[in-house]
Amino acid sequence: MSLESSWVGSANSAETDFPLNNLPYGVFSVAGSAPRCGVAIGDLILDAAKAEAAGLLTLAGGPLLQSGAWNPVMSAGPTVWGALRARLAALLAEGAAERARLDPMLVAQSDATLHMPFTVSEYTDFYASRNHAFNVGTMFRGAENALPPNWLSIPIGYNGRASSVVVSGTDVVRPWGQLKDPDDSLPRFDKCARFDLELEIGAIVGTPSKGMVSVAEADEMIFGYVLLNDWSARDIQAWEYHPLGPFQAKATATTISPWIVTRAALEPFRTATPERERPLLPYLGEPGPMLYDIDLRVGLTPEGGKETVISETNYKTMYYSAAQQLCHHTTSGCSMRTGDLLGSGTISGTGKDSRGSLLELSWGGREPITLADGKTRSFLEDGDTLTLYGAANGDGYRIGFGACAGKVLPATDLPDWARA
């Protein structure tokens, strides 16, 4: 594959996240208009809702682009997804006859506000990076017992909170919660002091399912992918998570990037999961390569300061693919629905500077990292902006995700009723 040419000039650069090869789906507004479905192309957005209304995009079962969310397209299934993508590629390709009609439907990304691209039905977070699980396990249980006994057999996951998912650019307020210092016998209600990021990729379920689905079927259900930062309150988590798992520690916010990069756009970047250290049960077997080669980067920008890249890694290091996770999710008969979001779990590489959380980067706070301006960080401080970047890099082009950013605001004042 190489760069495909568009009549939108900015889409023909090796540096854009959004060449014609990509065509990711988002929701935007301009000057306070109602949120509308749009497609990123170069540094512009095609107003897809307008194009559909004008008869330039006709979808089976349509109209599907008028609700301000991509869920109607997602639930329409792979045939519609393929038709939509083919039509968009033709409309925006160099030499397209419709150029004059489409031109007034383009909006500058710099003029647009981006919104949640879809309505999240339910949110599940996994724990599928071998390196992350090993790092965290080593910190808490020592290297010999780092991986839980089930880890090499189960793509471990837990249900998160859909109402906490927000789009890039949304501020994140430092949470309050129950904390207990290791030396204290009783907990206190306090501001989180170990607020952290988790670098992840989110898979979005398009078509729903009933009953158990295979890995191959699960892969076909996935509409696309986003970058995902699962903000985590480590001190709240440490006290609350025995025996039923993380709860409020993960409920403050989960930020996603604003553009859904489709499975079709990522197709040339498919790659196999790493070799199995223990044979998987047959139901989890993959019929083909189910991961993707996506370069990832984490930037931390202190208030008024400049950005430091604190981690670089790749999605292909994951032990389990989203298709395996989705298959496992259905084993008990659990129905999956359009708009379900599956977080990959924190993505950590093998190197020290490829770890996907500050918990790992600062090794539990014991080895603070140093930023470009000489300041140090064990965990996030108020005013820090955290930005995830991701792109699959092709031959002279890239399939980018756009930035996934959020700024940490100070905790709110404690309400009177919560004071002693």
Added chain:
Amino acid sequence: MSLESSWVGSANSAETDFPLNNLPYGVFSVAGSAPRCGVAIGDLILDAAKAEAAGLLTLAGGPLLQSGAWNPVMSAGPTVWGALRARLAALLAEGAAERARLDPMLVAQSDATLHMPFTVSEYTDFYASRNHAFNVGTMFRGAENALPPNWLSIPIGYNGRASSVVVSGTDVVRPWGQLKDPDDSLPRFDKCARFDLELEIGAIVGTPSKGMVSVAEADEMIFGYVLLNDWSARDIQAWEYHPLGPFQAKATATTISPWIVTRAALEPFRTATPERERPLLPYLGEPGPMLYDIDLRVGLTPEGGKETVISETNYKTMYYSAAQQLCHHTTSGCSMRTGDLLGSGTISGTGKDSRGSLLELSWGGREPITLADGKTRSFLEDGDTLTLYGAANGDGYRIGFGACAGKVLPATDLPDWARA
């Protein structure tokens, strides 16, 4: 409080679940009609959608009863809830002038099919019975370490799966899953052999929230309560739940009773939570009695056999109230939404026959219970019907929940792709 008289004769019995004092909300259909909002009264259902359309029920911001779910009423808030209840009570009271107009809007419950009374937004399950936590902890860790260190400080909860919530009467198919016998080194993919019930009460969030809410505010947000059976695959849970909590073990199904019993109907039965064994942090303090005196019963009916009552207990034995759970749920800034469902956690009394799960009743399968016909049970068998009953018992009347029932069907055949 005593029984209030209705012109619906069957509502004036001390034996009905649905006297005029109750007026619970459900969704029903007759002879294949579209699901409609209804109110139970004696052995009849008032077609509330029809009454609203006829101008007999006028609600601020209405119409609110035409969608086939109670969510529009729930999101309208406590003032509308109060007005609706007062109007319904007046319309159905002995001597009401509207009797002749309402009479044709009544349907026999025996002719109706009941549906999910509301759309579940997200589902959270708690672990708030002291006796249940102690029993389960004793089985797994011994009596001395039975309660986790955080248990007396936190109303422990975890996020469940909203897509798995079904209404009473829905069959429940025994799940497949990853299991590992204690003596095996590796897991296998097999049918669940330790399928269980959990006797719970579900609290339904009516009005949404942003940011932290107090226990008093949380109580005001609760629209009503249902019986809830959180079907549980104990063998799947045992292998999967370290370290991130239950996942597929709880995703097969959660059955709720079909009638939402309002907070208003339960008001005369308020009772305080038990004495604290460790002082709570101030934010969890209760401004008044937040539990309810609700008698609960579990019946098990083998295929073609008769029902045995296997457990009897009361909701007032819980250590944490739903209002405390909901308050804790918001501490991290987690938004709550109309239609969120909060399971109380398994409700177990102190006595051996007041335990709310077979795990406890059969003590992990080591002490099978004996049914009326002489058969024994450690866990549920195919063909078993499990029914929860609940009622707050007043002076010559009761506020009943109706039955919460489900039948266990055999596991499906294993798909070819999951075979070795």
